[in-house]
Amino acid sequence: MAEETGPTGQATGEAGAASGRLEAVMAAVKATGGRGPAPVEKWNPPDCGDMDMRIAADGTWFYMGTPIGRPALVRLFASVLTREGTRYVLKTPVEKIGITVDDAPFQAVEMAVDDADGQPVLVFRTNMDDLVRCGPGHDLRFAPGGEPGELTPYVHVRHGLEARLTRAVFLDLVERGEVREVEGTAMFGVASGRAFYAMMPAAQLEGSL
Template sequence: MVNQTNSNNATNNTAKNDDKNIMSIAQYLKSAQSGHKRSIPPMAQWQPKHCGKMDLKVLANGEWWHEGQLIKRQSLLDLFSSVLWKEEGRFYLRTPVEQIEIEVEDEPLFVNQVDSTVIADKKYIQFTTTNADLIIVDAEHSIFMREFAGELRPYVHVRFGINALIQRSAFFHLIEMGELVENKQGDTILSLQSGDFHLQLGT
């Protein structure tokens, strides 16, 4: 017969240990970023050592899971997303001294808002991610289509080789901001203008 009280205590202790572990990581990252005024630290200047892999996974639907538990604290998600690094096709959390590999199903960032903004009298497309990143669409931060799990999905390049998935509602708004035209092959193309940057997307 299983002792239910002991079983419950073991489960509670495991949950507490998991929570303590991820909070320790968060505290370490906060300490590593102290003194940086920008939300995204100068990671390209760091030379950390590789410290293996941790059980942290970003699903294609935007959920972050750590040791089998869904991370719900937005402050933690914002913190982790600010130190994302991509190298040779792999994703990491990067600090000045450590680089820890994590698993990402598709892309770790997600656009949930699209707006237009005026800079120096020119109108630009501006994206906002679920972690409050602001992305101005230009030649270096272009929109593109890519297939994932048999579905053609829209993305925008953000930083360090990392892209953000443009979520469905934001993409519908983006379509409204552009112009749907037909090319010579009879395919429907979405034509967009952001500042002096012009692009066309197959839809």
């Protein structure tokens, strides 16, 4: 049989190569254990370039433009995700491969308050079921939103990776807000443990958020 050539054959070959690469990455990730975040900071593998994998702003993972519909597989990839500068990579002991992240790689989908020690601490659950105790090392930050006065809230999860708070969680957070003086200015923000995270000057609060 003659070897397939031309655009169709090229597309078939590229799809097969991409599928093979994904399977190789999956095998490497599974070899790390795949239960909870992997110790990516201990590994220094060669850089194998980038692959067509993307995390959309709503937290959906895509491969070659198609949503990855298996939650267990998404969690597997998330367990080896890390950030190096502005680049997001899947990192295993044998290779690291860059992927695209539209906004933040995770979503904070639930918030609870742990006040067992007398200092209420905010605890966020991500869409990957990570539990993040807000405080030093797991700080909140508030970036300017798309409209004047709007804020986009994030919490640091690990390795430079953040979770964007969903609108519902952000509204819960705002309900816990209070005004404190920060460097001589009355600021509206939220406390977690001994930390206070300022959102905006209290004078700008009305009509915002």
